[in-house]
Amino acid sequence: MSAEAGSWIRIGDRTKTKDEVDERARRAARGYAELGVGRGDVVAVCMRNxxxxxxxxxxAGFVGAYVVPVNWHNTPEEARYVLENSGAKVLVIHADLYRKLSHVVPAGIAVVVAATAPALMRPYKVDAESARVPDGATDWDAWIAGLAPLQPPFETSPGSMIYTSGTTGQPKGVRRQPPTPEQALASQQMMRTLGxxxxxxxPINEVVLLIPxxxxxxxxNGWMFAFYNLGANLVIEPRFDPEGVLRTIQDNRVTHxxxxxxxxxRMLALPAQTRAKYDLSSLVFATHVGAPCAPHVKRGMxxxxxxVITEHYGSTEVGAVTFCTSQEWLAHPGTVGRRLDGCQxxxxxxxxxxxxxxxxxxxxxxxxxxxxxxYHGDDGKRQRSGRGRLVATGDVGYFDADGFLHLSGRASDMIIFGGTNIYPAEIEAELMKVPGVADCAVFGIPDEEFGEQVCAFIQPTDGADLDAEAIRADLKxxxxxxxxxxxxEFTASLPREDTGKIFKRKLREPFWLGVGRSI
Known part of the structure; x- marks a missing residue:
């Protein structure tokens, strides 16, 4: 589709113009309004890409409602908690997911079900019966078709209310005030810098952003809607596939x-001949977020x-606060960047x-x-996270002499060994230098003498024959x-969230059961 046709969104083998998506969104807004959804209310969305x-x-933004994206990997009880805690008035959900979660949807929530698209069926092993909208349910497409588009003026969108991962206790929704015009302009400029x-x-409609x-x-979520609102083109992967991403970059001339x-x-693990097959010359900017990147991985990329590789650091609560180019990282290996303008x-x-x-x-x-x-429903947690006007991210780190921030680890992950603080991220970075280590997770487990001891779970590369004593000798x-x-411990795979983060709680929890102390 040419740039002259306006911006577009491509998901798998389907393409829609932004005008088409906007028109359907305005119809949905009309439907929400008829269901009593307005400013400050919540629409929950439990869907794949x-x-x-x-x-x-x-x-939802057109009527001033918050969007709560529900992690579709959640167990039924986890989904129930988010729906209840958020106070959602409407749930929009894929058909196969609704079949798994319908019994936990709280009474009083209006449910609209979208057929699971063919592009999602094979990757997620969804059969044809599960993909169709159940009899008696409100069908998303039919519902949209029967509504007239809502007309402006629209409410100010408060954006998404993201529920934090909840590695300790129940997750909490980060509920932000709707932006003032000045704040909206500042956020738009920040995205232009970060993006x-x-x-x-x-022209902006020649930007092609890949969301894998x-x-x-x-x-x-934030990048997708920020670039959408700016008028860029979007290529959204139904599911991450390492070689598929390279093909997508080449075929769609992805720029960002x-x-x-x-x-x-996972992309670096592809055979050299596979990586060499694809033309990636259209890329001018690629950023990574969400977790520390091992130095050898970043150098490899x-x-x-x-x-073209950049990164930024921040949190759901405060947004991005640092930024780092490839050149800056090479001069300061391991950094997550310098403070951005307008940030403390x-x-x-x-x-x-x-x-x-x-x-x-x-x-x-x-x-x-x-x-x-x-934090929605928990102002006390918000107060505990505050440090005057600023917010504690939960991370530990330091600035080098040139003002570049380096992460040491999560404060909650800290291991206290005989009164000495140990940060797993430091050990993980050194483990990743050991030949044959594909990935690893380090955390504390109970120790009768020292309180905690250091435990490492290691995922070897294919064919690697690793030995624990040899690894310790290397690290020493x-x-x-x-x-x-x-x-x-050696394991064929490490449990992960869909974001790629290792789910340490699942590894750590069995060691702490019955010891009389929370992890």
Missing amino acids: DFPFIEASVG GLDLWTR GPAYHSSP ALAVPTMFV IDWWGP VVIMGEDGRVLEAGEAGEIVCGRDLYPEFT QRLASYKLPRRI
């Missing part, structure tokens, strides 16, 4: 891409894709003192023109002895 996800979300659009000299991750997650480090690992980032000690360069402590940050937030050259994993 698909057009109805976009239409339902944009439509590599400041240096883009061609799940739209229910904070970063893909968003990824997580796990995607880089820069060597392969060129100096400090390192704070346990006593509340702001620490100097080189001193590790709690990362505390905020943006000057960013709508205030609370670079780590203090108290940081060496006392227990090493």
Whole structure:
């Protein structure tokens, strides 16, 4: 589809213009209004990457409602919690997912069911019967077709209310105030910087953004709708496939891409002849978010894709606060970047003192023109996360002498070994240098003498024959002895969230059962 036709969205083998999607979103907005949904209310969307996800979300914004993207991997009880806690008035859901979750949908929520698209059936092993809208359910397409488009003026969209991952306790929705015009303009400019659009000299409808991750997650969700609203073209993968992404970049002449480090690992693992088959020369900007990227992985991507790789650091609560180019990272390996204009980032000690360069402590940050937030239904948690005007991200890190931020790990992941603090991220970075280690997770497990000891779960590369003692000997050259994993387990795969993050809680939990202490 040519740029002259206006911007478009492509998902799998289907393409729609932005005008078509907007028109359907306005019809959905009319339907929401007739269901009593208005400013400050909630529409929940439980869907894989698909057009109805976009239409339902944009439509909610037109009536001033929040969108709660529900992680479709959730168990029924987890889904029930999000629907109840958010106070959703409407749920838009794929047919096969509705069949699994219908029994936990709280009474009083209006449900609209979209047929599961053919492009989603094979990747997710959905049969034809499960993909169709159940008899008696409100069919998304039929519902849309029977509504007249809502006419402007529209309400100010408050955006998505993302539920945090909930690795400790129940997840909480990050509910932000609707932006003022000044805040909306500042956020748009921030996205232009983060998204590599400041240096883009061609029309915006020549930008082609690739979203290979799940739209229910904070970063893909935010980028997808920010670029959509700017008028860029979108290519959204129904599901991440390492070679498929390369083919998508080539065939769609993708200019911009968003990824997580796990995607880089899986693409780098492709045979050299496979990687060489694809023309990636259209890429001018590719950023990664969501988790630390191992130095050798990042170097590998820069060597392969060129100096188009960037990253930024932040959180769902405060947005992005640092940014780093390929050139800056190569000069400061391991950094997540320097503070962005309009942002504050400090390192704070346990006593509340702001620490100097080189001193590790709690990362505390905020943006000057960013709508205030609370945790939906839990203002107390919001108050506990505050450090004056700023917010603690839960990460530990330090600034180097040149003002570049480096992460040490999650404060909640910290291992206390005989009174000494150990940060797993440091050990994981060194483990990733060991030949034959494809990926790893380090965490603390109970120890009668020292309180906690270091445990490492290691996923070997295909065909690698790893030995625990040999790994410890390798690490001993670079780590203090108290940081060496006392227990090493090898596993064919590590449990992951759909974002690519390793689900450490699932690995750690069995070790702490029955010991009388929370993990």
